[in-house]
Amino acid sequence: MCRAKWLAPGALVLGLLASEAMAFETVREAARGQTVYFNAWGGSPQINDYIAWVADEVEDRFDIDLVHVKLTDTSEAVSRVLAEKAAGQTTAGSVDLIWINGENFLAMKENDLLFGPFAFDLPNFELVDTAGKPTTLIDFTEPTDGFESPWGMAQFVLIHDRATLPEPPADLAALAAWAAENPGRFTFPSPPDFIGATFLKHVLHAAVDDPAILTTAPDPATADDLLAPVWAWLDDLQPDLWRGGRAFPANGPALHQLFEDGEVDLTMAFNPAEASSLVLDGRFPATTRSYTFADGSIGNTHFVAIPFNSDAAAAARVVADFLLSPEAQARKQDPQHWGDFTVLDLDKLEAEDRALFDAIDLHPATLPPDQLGETLLEPHAAWMDLIEAGWRDRYGS
Amino acid sequence: MKLVARGLLLALVLVPTLAGLVGVLAPAVGYLPVLGFTEPSLAPLTRVLALPGLGQAAAMSLAVGLVSTTLALLLAVAITAGLQSRRVSRWLERLAAPLIAVPHLSIAVGAAFLLAPSGWLVRLVADPLDMQTPPAFAYGAGYDLLVLGAVLVLKETPFLVAVLVAVARSIDERRSLALARSLGYGDIEARLKLLAPAWLARSKLAIVTVLVYGIGNLELALVLGPTAPPLLPVLVLDLMTHPDLARRLDGAAAALLLIATTALGYAAYRIGAALAGLAFGAWLATGPTPTLTRWLARIGDLATTLLLAFLALTFVVLALWSLAGPWRFPDPFPAVLHLDLWQRRVPDLLAHAGTTALIAVTTALIALAVVLLWLETTGRTTLPSWLWLPLVVPQIAFLFGLQMLMLVIGLGPGLGPVILAHLLFVLPYTALLVADSWADQDPRYAAMARSLGHGPWTTFCKIKLPLLKAPLALALAVGISVSVALYLPTLFAGGGRVTTLATEAVTLAQGGDRRLAAATGIVLALLPAVALLAARRLAR
Numbered sequence: 021m022c023r024a025k026w027l028a029p030g031a032l033v034l035g036l037l038a039s040e041a042m043a044f045e046t047v048r049e050a051a052r053g054q055t056v057y058f059n060a061w062g063g064s065p066q067i068n069d070y071i072a073w074v075a076d077e078v079e080d081r082f083d084i085d086l087v088h089v090k091l092t093d094t095s096e097a098v099s100r101v102l103a104e105k106a107a108g109q110t111t112a113g114s115v116d117l118i119w120i121n122g123e124n125f126l127a128m129k130e131n132d133l134l135f136g137p138f139a140f141d142l143p144n145f146e147l148v149d150t151a152g153k154p155t156t157l158i159d160f161t162e163p164t165d166g167f168e169s170p171w172g173m174a175q176f177v178l179i180h181d182r183a184t185l186p187e188p189p190a191d192l193a194a195l196a197a198w199a200a201e202n203p204g205r206f207t208f209p210s211p212p213d214f215i216g217a218t219f220l221k222h223v224l225h226a227a228v229d230d231p232a233i234l235t236t237a238p239d240p241a242t243a244d245d246l247l248a249p250v251w252a253w254l255d256d257l258q259p260d261l262w263r264g265g266r267a268f269p270a271n272g273p274a275l276h277q278l279f280e281d282g283e284v285d286l287t288m289a290f291n292p293a294e295a296s297s298l299v300l301d302g303r304f305p306a307t308t309r310s311y312t313f314a315d316g317s318i319g320n321t322h323f324v325a326i327p328f329n330s331d332a333a334a335a336a337r338v339v340a341d342f343l344l345s346p347e348a349q350a351r352k353q354d355p356q357h358w359g360d361f362t363v364l365d366l367d368k369l370e371a372e373d374r375a376l377f378d379a380i381d382l383h384p385a386t387l388p389p390d391q392l393g394e395t396l397l398e399p400h401a402a403w404m405d406l407i408e409a410g411w412r413d414r415y416g417s
Numbered sequence: 418m419k420l421v422a423r424g425l426l427l428a429l430v431l432v433p434t435l436a437g438l439v440g441v442l443a444p445a446v447g448y449l450p451v452l453g454f455t456e457p458s459l460a461p462l463t464r465v466l467a468l469p470g471l472g473q474a475a476a477m478s479l480a481v482g483l484v485s486t487t488l489a490l491l492l493a494v495a496i497t498a499g500l501q502s503r504r505v506s507r508w509l510e511r512l513a514a515p516l517i518a519v520p521h522l523s524i525a526v527g528a529a530f531l532l533a534p535s536g537w538l539v540r541l542v543a544d545p546l547d548m549q550t551p552p553a554f555a556y557g558a559g560y561d562l563l564v565l566g567a568v569l570v571l572k573e574t575p576f577l578v579a580v581l582v583a584v585a586r587s588i589d590e591r592r593s594l595a596l597a598r599s600l601g602y603g604d605i606e607a608r609l610k611l612l613a614p615a616w617l618a619r620s621k622l623a624i625v626t627v628l629v630y631g632i633g634n635l636e637l638a639l640v641l642g643p644t645a646p647p648l649l650p651v652l653v654l655d656l657m658t659h660p661d662l663a664r665r666l667d668g669a670a671a672a673l674l675l676i677a678t679t680a681l682g683y684a685a686y687r688i689g690a691a692l693a694g695l696a697f698g699a700w701l702a703t704g705p706t707p708t709l710t711r712w713l714a715r716i717g718d719l720a721t722t723l724l725l726a727f728l729a730l731t732f733v734v735l736a737l738w739s740l741a742g743p744w745r746f747p748d749p750f751p752a753v754l755h756l757d758l759w760q761r762r763v764p765d766l767l768a769h770a771g772t773t774a775l776i777a778v779t780t781a782l783i784a785l786a787v788v789l790l791w792l793e794t795t796g797r798t799t800l801p802s803w804l805w806l807p808l809v810v811p812q813i814a815f816l817f818g819l820q821m822l823m824l825v826i827g828l829g830p831g832l833g834p835v836i837l838a839h840l841l842f843v844l845p846y847t848a849l850l851v852a853d854s855w856a857d858q859d860p861r862y863a864a865m866a867r868s869l870g871h872g873p874w875t876t877f878c879k880i881k882l883p884l885l886k887a888p889l890a891l892a893l894a895v896g897i898s899v900s901v902a903l904y905l906p907t908l909f910a911g912g913g914r915v916t917t918l919a920t921e922a923v924t925l926a927q928g929g930d931r932r933l934a935a936a937t938g939i940v941l942a943l944l945p946a947v948a949l950l951a952a953r954r955l956a957r
C-alpha cells in the first residue's frame with residue numbers, strides 16, 4: 021500500500037515529464053527542414069564562428085538550416101520586426117530568433133512583438149541555475165515570463181596590461197586620481213553603446229547610498245539630487261579622458277582597438293573571458309589581465325527570443341534548447357571558442373556533462389567566477405534613459 | 418512597348434523614391450498607426466530640435482559636405498584645364514576611371530588605420546622621435562572631420578574630373594583657344610577663363626550629387642565621423658533603430674531635418690558660386706596673368722600628388738594589416754607577416770564577394786536593359802530629370818520609408834528587394850552613360866538595315882548594340898561599381914539577411930577585427946576594378 025501511495029504521484033510526475041518530452045518531440049518533428057534566421061550581433065569573429073558551429077550541429081542533428089544574420093546593433097532587428105507589424109505582416113517574418121536582453125527585450129515585450137511564453141517548456145531549461153543566477157528570470161528589472169530563453173552570463177570587467185599598468189585603479193576614486201596623473205590614457209565608449217552605458221551604471225551604483233532605489237523608475241522629484249554626484253565625478257574626470265573627453269570610441273571593440281594600439285591603458289568588457297580570447301587571437305599582449313572594481317560589478321544575462329511573426333518558431337525553439345545543452349554551453353565557456361559563462365547549474369548536470377566544464381582551461385587573462393566579486397544588478401531602464409540623456413547633454417555635444 | 422518602358426522607369430525609380438519620402442514624412446508629423454500615433458502633431462520635430470548636439474551635428478555635416486565638395490570641384494577644374502597640356506595630367510586621366518571605381522569604404526577603412534594618433538604615419542616616426550605611447554593630445558571632432566573630408570575629396574575629385582572631361586569634349590574648344598592665344602593667354606588660363614564656366618554650368622547635377630553625398634552619407638560618417646555628437650545621418654539612424662519604438666517618429670523628423678540641411682547646403686553652394694563668380698569676373702578683367710596661373714597649376718599638382726600618395730598609402734596599410742601578426746605601437750612594421758587571416762577567412766570573403774557580385778551584375782544588367790528599352794521604344798535621348806531624384810535626396814531620408822513600402826506590398830527582405838533598391842542608384846548612372854552615346858550614333862546605319870528589310874529587333878541586336886559595345890560595357894562596369902559600394906540600401910532592403918562586402922566592411926570597421934576589416938576593404942576594392950578591366954577588354 022505504502023509503495024502504491026508513493027507510486028501514484030511518482031507516476032504522475034513521470035507521466036508529465038514523458039508527455040512534456042513527447043510534446044517537445046512534436047516540436048522537433050515540426051522543426052525539420054525549417055530555416056531559422058538568427059539575428060545576432062556580428063561584430064566578433066569568435067562569436068560568429070561559435071554560431072557557425074551551432075549551425076552545423078543543428079543541421080546534422082535536427083535538420084535545421086540556421087542562418088546567422090549579423091547585426092551591428094540588436095535594435096536593427098527590433099525595428100525590422102516593428103516595421104513588419106506596422107505593415108500587417110503577421111506571418112513569415114524576417115527574424116526567427118534574436119539575441120537580446122535589457123531595453124531591446126523590454127521594447128519587444130511591451131509592443132507584443134514576441135512569441136511565447138516558450139522558454140520554460142524547453143527540456144534543457146530545468147538545468148538552468150535560476151536560484152543562483154536570478155538574472156536568468158529577471159532581465160534588468162523586467163521578468164522574462166518565459167518570452168526569452170537564457171543563453172549566457174555577462175559580468176562587467178576591466179582589462180589592463182600587467183606589463184604597463186601593474187596596479188590598475190581599484191575603484192572609481194582611484195580611477196579619477198590615476199587619470200589625473202595620466203591624462204589621455206582612459207576612456208569609455210559613448211552611450212548609448214552598452215559597454216559605455218554599463219560603465220555609467222557602475223558610476224551610478226557607486227553614487228547612491230541604497231542601490232534598492234535603482235530597481236524602480238526614478239522619482240522626478242529626487243532624481244536630480246541623486247544624480248548630482250554622478251555628474252560631479254564625471255565632470256572631474258572629463259578633461260583627463262582620451263582626447264580630452266572631446267571624442268569617445270563608438271563601442272566596446274573600438275575601445276579594444278585603442279587598447280591594442282596603446283592609446284589607452286584600460287579597456288572594458290561584459291564578458292570575463294573576453295581578454296583571454298583577444299590574447300589567444302594575438303591581438304592583446306600575453307600579460308593582459310582582467311579585474312573588477314572593489315565594490316562589485318554589474319552583471320546580467322543575455323537571452324534568445326522569438327518574434328511573434330516567425331514561421332520557424334518550432335525550429336527556433338529547438339535551437340534555443342540546443343543552445344542550453346551542456347555541450348553547447350561548455351563549448352561557449354571555453355575561451356578558445358568564446359569564453360562566455362554558462363547559465364546552467366553545474367550541480368544539476370550528469371557527471372559526464374560536468375566533466376566538459378571541468379576540462380575547460382581558464383586562461384590567465386580570464387577572471388574565474390569566484391573572483392568576480394559582488395554582482396551589481398542592472399538598474400531600471402528609466403534610470404539609464406535619464407543618464408544617457410544627461411550624458412549626451414553634458415559631454416556628447 | 419513605349420508605355421511599358423516609361424512605366425518601368427517610373428515604377429523602378431520615381432514611385433519608390435516618392436513613396437519612401439511619404440513613408441518618412443508621415444511619422445515625422447506624428448502619424449504612425451502601428452504604434453498608436455494617429456493624430457498629426459509637431460511634437461516629433463519639437464523633440465528632435467531640442468536634442469542636445471543636434472545643431473552641432475547638422476553644422477558638422479553641412480561643413481564637411483560643403484568644404485569637401487568645393488575642394489574637389491576646384492581640384493577637378495584645375496586638373497581638367499591642365500589635361501592635354503601636361504604629362505602628369507594625362508597619367509591622371511588614365512587613373513581616373515579606376516579611382517572612381519574604388520569604393521569610398523575601402524579608402525575610409527585604410528584612412529582610419531593611417532591617420533589615427535597610433536596609426537601608421539605616427540608609427541613610422543615614433544622611433545626617431547622616441548615615442549613610447551601615441552601622442553595623447555586633446556583633439557576634438559575637427560580632426561575626424563578633416564580625415565573624413567580628405568577621403569571625400571580623394572573620392573569625388575576623380576568623379577568630377579570624369580564628368581568635366583566628358584563635358585569639355587562635347588564643347589569645341591579650338592576656336593576659343595585660338596582666340597585666347599592671339600590675345601596672349603596660355604592654354605590653361607584660356608580654358609579656366611573661357612571654358613570652365615561652361616563646364617560647370619553643364620555639370621550641375623553631378624556637383625549636387627557629390628554635395629548631397631558629402632552631407633548625407635551614412636557609411637563614411639559611421640566609419641570616420643565624430644561620435645560626440647555624431648554627424649546628422651548617424652543621429653537619424655540611432656533614432657530610427659532606438660529600442661524605444663516611439664523614437665521612430667523622432668527619427669523620421671530628424672530625416673526631414675537632414676533633407677532641410679541638404680537644401681541649405683545647396684543654397685549655400687549657389688551663394689558661394691555667385692560670390693566666386695564676382696571674384697572670377699575681376700580676374701577676367703585683369704587680362705593674362707601667367708604667373709598666377711602657374712602658381713594655381715602648381716598648387717593643383719601638389720594637392721593631386723598628395724591625394725594620390727594618400728591613396729597609395731591607404732592600400733599599402735590595408736595590405737599590411739591583412740598580413741600582420743601582432744603589430745603594436747610604436748613598431749613601424751609588424752614583426753611577422755603571414756597569410757593566416759586570408760587562409761582562415763577566404764571562404765567567408767568569397768561568399769560575401771559572391772553575393773556582392775551577384776547583386777551588382779544583376780542590377781547592372783537590368784538597369785542596362787531598362788535603359789535600352791526606354792531609348793529604343795521612346796525614341797528620346799533626353800532623360801527625365803526625376804531620374805536623379807534618388808541621388809539628390811540623402812539615402813537615409815527615404816530608404817526607411819521605402820522599407821515600410823516593401824513590407825506593405827508584401828515584399829519580404831531578401832536578394833530581390835536589394836536588387837530593386839540598388840536599381841534606384843544604378844539606373845541614373847547607367848542612363849546617363851548610355852543616353853549620350855545613343856544620341857551620338859549615326860542613324861544611317863540603322864536606317865540602312867531597315868531599308869534592307871530587317872525588322873527593328875534585328876536592327877537593334879545586329880547594328881545598334883555592336884556599334885555601342887564600348888559605352889555599353891563601360892555603363893555595365895560603372896553600374897557594378899555603384900552597386901558594390903552601396904551600404905544602406907543593402908542593409909534596409911536586405912533586412913540584414915543579405916551580407917555584402919560593403920555591409921561587412923562597415924560592421925568590421927566600427928570595431929572588431931582590424932585585420933579582417935582590412936582584407937574586406939581590399940576585396941571590396943577588387944570587384945569594381947575587375948569589372949572595369951573586363952569592360953575595357955570587351956570594348957576592344
